[in-house]
Amino acid sequence: MLFPDSRPRRLRQSDAIRRMVRETTLSVDDLILPLFVINGKGVKNPIDSMPGQYQLSIDNLVITSKKAYELGIPAIMLFGIPDKKDPLATTAYAKNGIVQKAASTLKEKVPDLLIITDVCLCQYMDHGHCGIVEGHTIDNDATLDLLAKTALSHARAGADMVAPSDMMDGRVAEIRNTLDENDYTHTPIMSYAVKYCSSFYGPFRDAADSAPKFGDRRTYQMDPANVLEAVREATMDVEEGADIIMVKPALPYLDIVCRIREEIDLPVAAYNVSGEYAMIKAADKMGWLDGQRVMMETLTAIKRAGADLILTYFAIDAAQALRNNNEER
Numbered sequence: 261m262l263f264p265d266s267r268p269r270r271l272r273q274s275d276a277i278r279r280m281v282r283e284t285t286l287s288v289d290d291l292i293l294p295l296f297v298i299n300g301k302g303v304k305n306p307i308d309s310m311p312g313q314y315q316l317s318i319d320n321l322v323i324t325s326k327k328a329y330e331l332g333i334p335a336i337m338l339f340g341i342p343d344k345k346d347p348l349a350t351t352a353y354a355k356n357g358i359v360q361k362a363a364s365t366l367k368e369k370v371p372d373l374l375i376i377t378d379v380c381l382c383q384y385m386d387h388g389h390c391g392i393v394e395g396h397t398i399d400n401d402a403t404l405d406l407l408a409k410t411a412l413s414h415a416r417a418g419a420d421m422v423a424p425s426d427m428m429d430g431r432v433a434e435i436r437n438t439l440d441e442n443d444y445t446h447t448p449i450m451s452y453a454v455k456y457c458s459s460f461y462g463p464f465r466d467a468a469d470s471a472p473k474f475g476d477r478r479t480y481q482m483d484p485a486n487v488l489e490a491v492r493e494a495t496m497d498v499e500e501g502a503d504i505i506m507v508k509p510a511l512p513y514l515d516i517v518c519r520i521r522e523e524i525d526l527p528v529a530a531y532n533v534s535g536e537y538a539m540i541k542a543a544d545k546m547g548w549l550d551g552q553r554v555m556m557e558t559l560t561a562i563k564r565a566g567a568d569l570i571l572t573y574f575a576i577d578a579a580q581a582l583r584n585n586n587e588e589r
């Protein structure tokens with residue numbers, strides 16, 4: 261039907277009617293809050309390139325996690341910042357490592373908040389790469405054992421879910437086997453299956469002190485130009501035993517989120533990464549756009565593209581906005 265018989269504006273006339281025909285609804289249940297944990301007490305170091313985000317010692321991590329939980333956010337994603345780094349990332353799988361200590365304290369203090377741990381080695385390696393380095397290359401197969409050890413130590417400490425973000429081939433199967441052999445058959449794996457080699461991770465690397473000391477991550481993270489490869493990566497991880505498939509970054513890769521949602525019958529998560537957060541915060545500070553509205557538009561767009569779950573540094577702000585919105589009605 262054409263105009264004037266059809267008038268799409270009829271369904272846009274009021275808030276009530278817009279709500280009735282709305283196709284995508286963002287919910288607090290969709291949100292996962294990434295948090296950075298560091299050794300010490302009373303530490304709350306602001307991250308310059310991520311206004312509103314901090315490196316937190318465990319006591320402050322508990323406070324922020326409680327706040328997230330009370331707002332209804334179901335899960336956090338934990339990133340550790342260790343005191344020591346070495347060529348075998350030993351602090352990544354140490355029993356008293358920073359993530360292990362944080363996970364066990366959180367399980368005690370905020371037991372119903374789901375704890376997902378990022379499983380990677382880059383923060384723990386003195387060279388900043390996500391795997392064992394031989395000369396100037398990354399040894400894929402030698403790295404798998406360390407990743408599995410790290411995932412297992414997180415589960416032992418109380419992590420409810422593990423999320424490998426290293427992009428080594430075969431790591432999901434290795435982690436699944438190790439968890440199963442040690443009776444963690446119920447610990448799900450959220451795989452950073454489709455992780456691009458993106459410049460949008462810049463602020464995160466400041467926050468986690470994880471920038472590579474030489475070269476870049478192009479031999480393991482994906483080429484931003486590829487989409488078929490995303491389908492292959494996701495399919496492989498499903499076969500290896502992943503429970504949730506993640507696409508990362510989110511906003512510049514919404515076509516990929518959409519494609520993966522169509523191809524894969526597991527829940528799909530999208531990571532609204534540090535650079536996406538920083539851009540909105542910076543433009544808001546300059547007065548160039550309304551950060552609060554752009555945040556909600558962005559998160560809704562990521563959901564509309566097909567993400568069931570969204571990892572976002574905006575989780576607390578968005579949960580508050582969703583709550584205020586409901587209260588206003």
Ligand code: PBG
Pocket residue numbers: 378380382390425426460461462463464465470532533534535
């Ligand atoms: C660790 C890891 C990174 C991010 C999540 N896990 C950095 C990287 O791969 O260099 C990025 C998250 C963000 O930018 O918000 N490998």
